[in-house]
Amino acid sequence: MVARTSDSEKPAPRVTAVVLNWCDERATEACLRSLLASRYPELTIVLVDNGSPDGSGEAVARKFPEVDFLQTGKNLGYTGGNNQGIHRALTEGADFVLVLNHDTLVDPDTVHYLVDTALTDDRVGVVAPTVVRMDDPDSLWYAGGEFDAMRALGVHWNGNGRGPRATEPRPVTFFSGCAVLLRADALRDVGPFEESYFLYVEDAELSLRLTRSGWRLLHEPRARVRHRVPAKGLEPTPAQIRYRDRNRRRLARTHLDLPQRIMFGAWFYPTRVIHLARYLFRGDLRRASAIMSGLQER
Numbered sequence: 001m002v003a004r005t006s007d008s009e010k011p012a013p014r015v016t017a018v019v020l021n022w023c024d025e026r027a028t029e030a031c032l033r034s035l036l037a038s039r040y041p042e043l044t045i046v047l048v049d050n051g052s053p054d055g056s057g058e059a060v061a062r063k064f065p066e067v068d069f070l071q072t073g074k075n076l077g078y079t080g081g082n083n084q085g086i087h088r089a090l091t092e093g094a095d096f097v098l099v100l101n102h103d104t105l106v107d108p109d110t111v112h113y114l115v116d117t118a119l120t121d122d123r124v125g126v127v128a129p130t131v132v133r134m135d136d137p138d139s140l141w142y143a144g145g146e147f148d149a150m151r152a153l154g155v156h157w158n159g160n161g162r163g164p165r166a167t168e169p170r171p172v173t174f175f176s177g178c179a180v181l182l183r184a185d186a187l188r189d190v191g192p193f194e195e196s197y198f199l200y201v202e203d204a205e206l207s208l209r210l211t212r213s214g215w216r217l218l219h220e221p222r223a224r225v226r227h228r229v230p231a232k233g234l235e236p237t238p239a240q241i242r243y244r245d246r247n248r249r250r251l252a253r254t255h256l257d258l259p260q261r262i263m264f265g266a267w268f269y270p271t272r273v274i275h276l277a278r279y280l281f282r283g284d285l286r287r288a289s290a291i292m293s294g295l296q297e298r
Contacts (some may be wrong), residue, residue, distance in 0.1 A: 014044070016094035035106060047060060096184060125182065125216060126186070127220050129223030134229070147207055152248040154201075190215070197243070198243060208255055245272065276291045
């Protein structure tokens with residue numbers, strides 16, 4: 001019998017999940033197990049390893065021979081590593097690509113819900129699931145979001161677990177790259193992640209390109225993904241500071257108009273000075289250095 005979606009006579013679209021590993025064998029294994037337990041009939045998986053020096057990519061691949069394995073040979077960052085998997089998926093005829101962080105777990109019906117919502121309109125380029133905290137599954141981490149030009153960043157509407165919970169699919173202007181279903185035609189139209197970003201803010205940048213090209217972005221609240229995220233209130237790492245600040249400046253420079261860039265600069269640079277002074281005052285030279293790198297790198 002040909003696999004079909006619940007409300008269509010057409011065969012179920014082909015979905016390829018891309019999972020990127022970097023030196024985290026245990027979490028990647030758990031993510032793959034959750035995908036393999038999915039009840040969606042036409043799901044294949046590509047495991048991409050970003051040249052992990054600990055050999056974790058090959059170790060995971062040996063345990064999951066049914067999963068396609070792609071070794072990049074070096075650390076291409078979130079953007080480059082995922083783009084390798086996206087390219088493989090598109091080349092092999094996927095209708096949709098599910099980009100999934102290795103430190104996530106998907107519920108068995110998540111892919112089904114995402115695809116059903118995507119099929120409601122040919123111009124739906126993105127369907128994002130609800131993402132909850134791994135350590136507190138009742139706390140929302142992403143349940144829809146919007147692009148904020150003043151901060152050149154995507155804002156989570158329920159980032160701290162607060163706010164009303166949606167019950168129906170709703171439009172968004174920002175998706176989180178930790179878990180997202182991307183239509184193959186949309187990726188062919190605007191391209192995948194911008195590889196020069198390496199990591200952080202790349203999801204906001206792609207959200208913006210898709211929206212401006214006329215693709216619809218939706219949040220599907222029935223689809224649920226658990227994500228291992230830092231504890232609330234934890235300071236960002238130096239790498240997070242450096243790449244986020246650099247890439248926000250890059251996004252503003254390449255995608256915002258003059259009034260938006262002025263608004264961004266009026267907010268961004270004073271706040272960076274405040275953070276820099278705070279880190280210097282308490283002797284946190286690594287984060288202070290990251291602030292300077294984020295302000296100087298192109």
